Amino acid sequence: MNYPNGKKKSIHQSSIKHNQEYSNRGMSLEADINVTNTYYLDTDKAVIHKKPTPVQIVNVKYPKRSAAVITEAYFKQASTTDYNGIYKNRYIDFEAKETRNKTLFPLANVHEHQISHMESIIRHGGICFFLIRFSIFDETYFFPAEKLIPYWYEKQKDGRKSIPYQQIKQSGVLIPFHYQIRVDYLSIIDKLYF
Template identity: 70%
Template sequence: MKYPNGTKMIKSNYKDNFTSKQSFGNRGMTLEEDINATNNYYVETDRAIIHKKPTPVQIVNVNYPKRSAAVITEGYFKQASTTDYNGIYRNKYIDFEAKVTKNKTLFPLANIHEHQIKHMESITRHGGISFIVIRFALYNETYFLQGEKLFSYWNDKLKGGRKSIPYQAIKEEGFFIPFHYQARVNYLSIIDKLYF
């Protein structure tokens, strides 16, 4: 997430999307926006209660102008210590991270942090469902990869193995997430198949 000085962050989320080939139904939406729309749909239809966690910000300075809202005038982005999304579905704790790559042939493991892997491993150990959503932007394909598969590639990397997961392996070991008009990244359809 890089923004030039003075850029309004809220709108600039849209900017990257029009440059890559995307299907009509998905035009102009980032993965984050797609997942947020999906989660809103799940909440509205009472299917699951899953939300994105706010971006962690270290707040250093706050001003209180008279008769208007408090303004944060100095803050810094902090590294997330967990994953971006969590919640509950069919009595199960759900926890996942979502990443986009512009790479054509692989997903670089550098996209994930060590402490996020540790967190996801803990979730699995405690009986939750932990996974990663990976979008290959150039193909506009989105995959569901179970935590266990991710941990296995991660541990290989730690032992000096490859630093990425091949696109082909994700196609084979992961699950293509279907697009649904309202549940744009309909990941619960994969969870239904895998865990229930």
């Protein structure tokens, strides 16, 4: 379709530019991790998948001659982390979070059962971590669960929980961006755990 006045086209281009500048070439952390995991899978480097979104199914209709339709369902809170799998014989387990905050990573949406899940994984010998993206800076950090957990138990004066950006910069590892391996967290695991 052509727009002779060129208006639509220019809106589109400016929105691409905006995305490139502010949010990692326009892709969300989740999308970047999916591309990365597919690359790992295709090159037989690791087998790591995102778990399906947990959904409480209430009503299903079975129309004749077509697929079952879920007509009522609700989102459930995840009891574990979003990603797990295997790499070089080791069990891998992680959670990915994005923030637009410039000074801290808020821990409000890291839940208690996720923390106890991560503590169990560490006890049983798994490699457990967070991938944290500061989307304003377009920086993604590898942050071991062992380092995050103490912050989760530490309540601030205002009752909120968070990790200062400077702390993540210091004790986390910045993940380099590559076109094909957008969040190459296995390269960090190689350095830290093998």
